[in-house]
Amino acid sequence: MGGGDLPKGFPVPQPTTSYWQIPPHPLANHRTTPCLPTSSTLDYIIIGSGLSGAAVAHKLLSHDPKRSILMLEARTAASAASGRNGGNCRAGWWLNFKKYAEKLGEVEALKFDALEAQNVVDMAEFVRQYHVECDFEDVETADTYTVQQEWDDLLEVLRFREEVQRRWNLQEREVKRVWEGEAARKHLGLPDLVGAVTYHAHTLNPYLLVSRMLELSLDKGLNLQTNTPALAVMPVSESSDSNAKWEVQTDRGVVRAKSVVLATNGYTNALYPGIADTKFLTPGRSQISAVRSKKDLSDHPVQRKSVGVNDRGTGDYFFMRAPGLKGAGDVIYGGGRFISKTKDLGITDDSKVNEAIAQYVKWSVPDVFGREAWGKGSKEVRDWSGITCYTPDSFPLVGEVPGQKGLWASVGMNGHGMAMALRSAEALVGMMTTGKEPSWFPKCFRVGRAWTGEKTTVRPLDSVA
Template sequence: MDERAKIPVSLPVANPTVSYWQDPPDAIADHRTTPDLPSSADTVIIGSGITGAAVAWHLLQGPNPGSILMLEARQACSGATGRNGGHTKHASYRTFPHHAATTSPQTAAQIARLELANIHAVHAFATAHAIPCDLQPCDTVDVIFDPAEWADAQAAVAAMREAFPPRAGHSEGEYRLFSAEEVKRRFLVHDGVWQGREQQVQGGVGYFAGSLSAYRFGVGVLGLCLGRGLNLQTGTAVTGLEKKEKKKTTEGGESGVVQAEWEVRTGRGTVRAKRVVLATNGYTASVWRRFQGVVVPLRGQVMAQRPGSGLPRGGYLETTYSFVYEKGYEYMVTRPEGSRFAGDVVIGGGLVRAPNDGLLEFGTTDDGALNAGISEYLRESTPRYFGSDWGEDHPEGRVRSEWTGIMGFSPDGFPLVGEVPGESGLWASCSFQGHGMVLCWMCARALVEMMEGRDDEELREWFPDVFRITEERLSQRFQGRLDAIPKPRDG
């Protein structure tokens, strides 16, 4: 893993795989607010995914947001946000015991609250602003095939229930346990065989979740920001970033006060900025090398399948799914009624089914290629999981589309949010461990609070300190994907 983490992180490739969600691309895909690149801006945001869009939105809500310039290497929202599986799911019970053991029970509870709050915030924002992103709040089920995983899940749910007593509405501890027979009856999942080994359903965990087109949500937020003064420049990759310090004379005539300014270099010119935000997730080290080996790229793979003839209601199922086994999992949503390609099954994951548990997917930023082994595994997963309830494949074929995207992972498994130590005016919110849809929005909100000088006790009440960027965290060694998935017995 050390060698994979050392691979120099590159800019996004020019010819990525075509994401199902971005076909066809939105009207703002190639948007440039001004024909020429501005020479200066108060704030430059690098990256136009959900993090960049959320940072811009929250800045624009302030009384004096100043000029905000957003730079995107490719098309708008063409990175991980436009390439994920569309799942808004807080599987907090799976990490809660590990977080409690390695940080504190209070921090573990804080993280669980943030994840659920993030889902509610995204859903509420999409609804309030009528963003056409096929939002479907619904329940989800984690179908567990490994006996040890099932034992851990039951213990984790008990711990969550103790930490979060039941209350009105959906709460952080509101998880339901299903027996193996209940899972098979209610959710159409069957025992199966993979590579000659039996996969038997052990049980399931149900809770609140949802699905949406993260791409349509992202470009929807960007559109709102454009209406409030954001300058978006697509096709503008950042090739260099340098801090310039100059002495400033005060009103009293005193000199020697150092003021930092940033030079953001691109192929279209250089922009001077008072502050810069890295909303670059897996690509962060390509812009600021201090993050090399700290935010490690990981290529994920997703596939859209036409529903089998046996699935009820044309395929648009009432719940979303995860399929959990030893060392790994897949996640799955179906496209809701009324959406384009209603009933399509979108399934992602399968990393550990590749050779060496997917080792060669770490350290790569090439989302222009597919892993053939993962492709075959994902293709065969749906009829294996649903068995006879899958039915016959669609006459036009099972696979409609498949694509890859680049995620970002940190050594300790937490996002990196805040001002980069020792670099006044350089801010970042990145490294979401493949769970951006339950982290990005609230992390962006917290980052703007910090940027605007409201880093106070009120913020610390809901934003975990372990997410903040520190010198200690920047010095940690990457040893692998901690989110897959920390087990209580490992603590």
């Protein structure tokens, strides 16, 4: 599987096999060339082959196929969080809109809201444009509540957000429908609900999506080297005659480039101490299970829906695999980190699962569905884990590392990369190729805040995208 005997904090060998990675993709152990291009200076070295790295490569090469790009992956292709997440693509952080507006100002809150919504649209457009076979489904997603006070608080957030949008003459990008009481319970088939908000989203096999993105870049000249951990990233000596600015050490040799992109998410601290010293990024182990009822639930109302269980303090979410797909009827259920005293933070080992969390999930699925609806007994399909990465303010770090010209990052996706990573890559490529931030880019994503902690200021009205 690659990874080797690496220091703590690097990707471990033999991670759990996610539901999505069976069978492995043909690119799993791909090496474009037998040896690393150690004798030449590359335009870019991208470290990490997940959604962030794959999207950056795809966008760079789509703009200019002549660029020389090397991608280093410590293990197999798309083997980290992007190949082992919950399979949802939904703009669910509108729930934080009021908090963001109070902390950052309305314009920044609107910018993030727009980025998240557009990211979901862009993901769907990518799948359709390139005919990506990844079990992509248009679904209705629901944020659900079982506690009346929590539901009332959510309705206040919804009212506040709508008021701000009206004040700024903005239309809702994705219309949200409110279901209360019995209407919510009947619509979703979940017995304990006091309310739900539904809107458009998608489910998919994320591993196949990222693998296809990598294939498209390989067709345009990307050099992908799997099972090749980056061990250190360092500036090239000023005395060197090369026009390279950075070098990356691996156990297969040293490679050099004008620019290096860290798409390393939860492994960033171990690879680049300059970011680790800020203590801004915290890796964590997230966990998902696939279970199925022994009862036929093919007519259950939750079919072709994804659900966020929002008011239990769990961060739980789930969806049921649609009829016609491999594993139809399997419920993909993530969350339960609260079961761990440490919330499984500070962990970069995805070779195992937390058994207490696994047991919690297996109990939660029939509980959420209702014991009568779920029936007697569950079939346990698979448990797996993945390493995610968190920041204190919930936003990623996207841009050039301060004082390190040519070192770029798109990391810290807070377990929400399916709704942020593609647009973050678009912004990063814009910065790398034009030297400017896109007008729609939220300042709260800027890399520099990890060092300075500076308060975000807002852009003028006419720049809200």
